[in-house]
Amino acid sequence: MSEGTAPYPVIVLVRPQLGENIGKAARAMLNFGLTEMRLVSPRDGWPNPDAGPAAAGADIVLDGAQVFDTLADAVADCAHVYATTVRKRGVTKPVVTPEEAAREVHTVQGRSAYVFGPERSGLETEDVALARKILTVPINPDFGSLNLAQAVILCAYEWSKQASLVQPTVTDLGEPAPQEELEGMIVQFEALLESTGYFFPPDRAPATRRTLRNLLTKPGWNHLEVRTLRGVLSSLGHPRER
Amino acid sequence: MSEGTAPYPVIVLVRPQLGENIGKAARAMLNFGLTEMRLVSPRDGWPNPDAGPAAAGADIVLDGAQVFDTLADAVADCAHVYATTVRKRGVTKPVVTPEEAAREVHTVQGRSAYVFGPERSGLETEDVALARKILTVPINPDFGSLNLAQAVILCAYEWSKQASLVQPTVTDLGEPAPQEELEGMIVQFEALLESTGYFFPPDRAPATRRTLRNLLTKPGWNHLEVRTLRGVLSSLGHPRER
Numbered sequence: 077m078s079e080g081t082a083p084y085p086v087i088v089l090v091r092p093q094l095g096e097n098i099g100k101a102a103r104a105m106l107n108f109g110l111t112e113m114r115l116v117s118p119r120d121g122w123p124n125p126d127a128g129p130a131a132a133g134a135d136i137v138l139d140g141a142q143v144f145d146t147l148a149d150a151v152a153d154c155a156h157v158y159a160t161t162v163r164k165r166g167v168t169k170p171v172v173t174p175e176e177a178a179r180e181v182h183t184v185q186g187r188s189a190y191v192f193g194p195e196r197s198g199l200e201t202e203d204v205a206l207a208r209k210i211l212t213v214p215i216n217p218d219f220g221s222l223n224l225a226q227a228v229i230l231c232a233y234e235w236s237k238q239a240s241l242v243q244p245t246v247t248d249l250g251e252p253a254p255q256e257e258l259e260g261m262i263v264q265f266e267a268l269l270e271s272t273g274y275f276f277p278p279d280r281a282p283a284t285r286r287t288l289r290n291l292l293t294k295p296g297w298n299h300l301e302v303r304t305l306r307g308v309l310s311s312l313g314h315p316r317e318r
Numbered sequence: 319m320s321e322g323t324a325p326y327p328v329i330v331l332v333r334p335q336l337g338e339n340i341g342k343a344a345r346a347m348l349n350f351g352l353t354e355m356r357l358v359s360p361r362d363g364w365p366n367p368d369a370g371p372a373a374a375g376a377d378i379v380l381d382g383a384q385v386f387d388t389l390a391d392a393v394a395d396c397a398h399v400y401a402t403t404v405r406k407r408g409v410t411k412p413v414v415t416p417e418e419a420a421r422e423v424h425t426v427q428g429r430s431a432y433v434f435g436p437e438r439s440g441l442e443t444e445d446v447a448l449a450r451k452i453l454t455v456p457i458n459p460d461f462g463s464l465n466l467a468q469a470v471i472l473c474a475y476e477w478s479k480q481a482s483l484v485q486p487t488v489t490d491l492g493e494p495a496p497q498e499e500l501e502g503m504i505v506q507f508e509a510l511l512e513s514t515g516y517f518f519p520p521d522r523a524p525a526t527r528r529t530l531r532n533l534l535t536k537p538g539w540n541h542l543e544v545r546t547l548r549g550v551l552s553s554l555g556h557p558r559e560r
Binding site for chain 2: 103104106107108109132133134168213214215216219220221222225229230233236237268269272273287288291295296301304307308311312
């Protein structure tokens with residue numbers, strides 16, 4: 077790709093179960109030119125001896141794979157996080173197809189991450205809450221049975237298809253704040269609300285936090301906007317003497 | 319699909335080796351609404367007990383699979399035959415991508431067939447000679463390693479994308495809140511910040527208010543989200559006893 081185009085996206089596998097599937101995902105990625113894999117708490121640790129054979133030669137992907145404890149850590153430097161899921165979640169986030177996501181990934185500023193859940197269960201609601209958007213492959217409504225590597229390959233394929241098409245005209249809206257900045261703001265917000273008794277009763281607190289997180293990750297605020305909001309929160313938390 | 323559209327394409331597997339891969343191909347097909355599979359001289363005969371488990375429920379495809387002795391027989395009723403291959407063959411036939419093939423399949427008259435070769439070796443030159451066109455997935459030139467089911471799924475996916483079969487689902491994000499709701503929220507926010515001494519010094523207050531307003535009107539929050547935020551602000555303004 078020429079200078080000035082968006083950086084290559086990252087593929088994040090959350091709590092993958094089988095090393096074989098990690099290898100297959102690596103193979104799927106490299107077929108379409110993606111090399112950066114991140115693993116969040118792989119069930120059987122890392123490295124995993126079953127991954128290599130399944131990667132069919134995509135060793136460069138496996139050798140470079142980074143391991144993280146949490147999804148938040150894994151996407152901390154990413155400005156655009158797509159949670160892939162086949163099921164409708166009760167969250168109000170935009171849903172995009174692999175094609176739409178690829179178009180965005182090529183034209184936005186900042187790094188993008190495609191996030192995939194564990195083979196059996198898919199992403200948890202809390203994982204999805206971290207994402208800006210949901211990516212859903214439009215699939216046969218009567219038979220939706222994509223495995224991990226297939227979901228990865230469709231995303232990588234669409235990204236690759238558009239790699240040659242995209243003009244490097246990026247509108248400067250102010251680079252969207254990376255995930256870790258948003259995260260810092262959300263933590264601050266929650267601490268403040270905690271002190272006011274907002275999260276009451278306790279058994280509703282997780283749902284309330286999720287609602288708040290979904291709401292605060294929606295806007296795509298830039299650096300400056302997040303900084304402004306944090307100033308607001310500081311002011312609310314520590315009123316100046318007047 | 320509506321009446322008058324082209325018939326669904328056929329997936330032809332030529333001399334497939336492993337029953338497992340036949341099953342995986344069936345699963346890939348049904349994910350994108352394709353059901354008609356034809357097998358040319360499957361190595362281990364047919365039916366094959368390894369196919370079912372790998373199909374992950376796509377039994378309708380396997381149960382309906384027809385077996386032929388030759389590729390010529392298998393595509394006898396097809397007007398448009400695409401030979402899939404990753405390698406350039408020394409034959410002078412048009413080469414199309416999965417996307418281009420899908421567009422043709424949807425618009426031409428007569429049945430179309432996507433033909434895939436054996437896992438290890440791919441299609442023989444004589445097989446390719448039967449086809450009208452060659453279908454090649456545009457792949458990483460330094461690492462082309464698509465397996466059978468992956469090649470099938472990319473073709474089926476592109477076909478499905480262009481069928482009206484699967485409408486991209488438009489998510490109901492909730493209608494954006496009307497201006498007056500936003501306005502009410504902003505007024506509440508400002509009053510709260512006023513009480514904390516946020517708008518200091520006074521001569522900078524108008525610019526600060528403008529910044530805040532721009533930031534709060536950016537997200538396109540819906541009705542419910544605005545209500546949630548107002549609850550948050552109320553909580554900050556009137557902490558509950560703990």
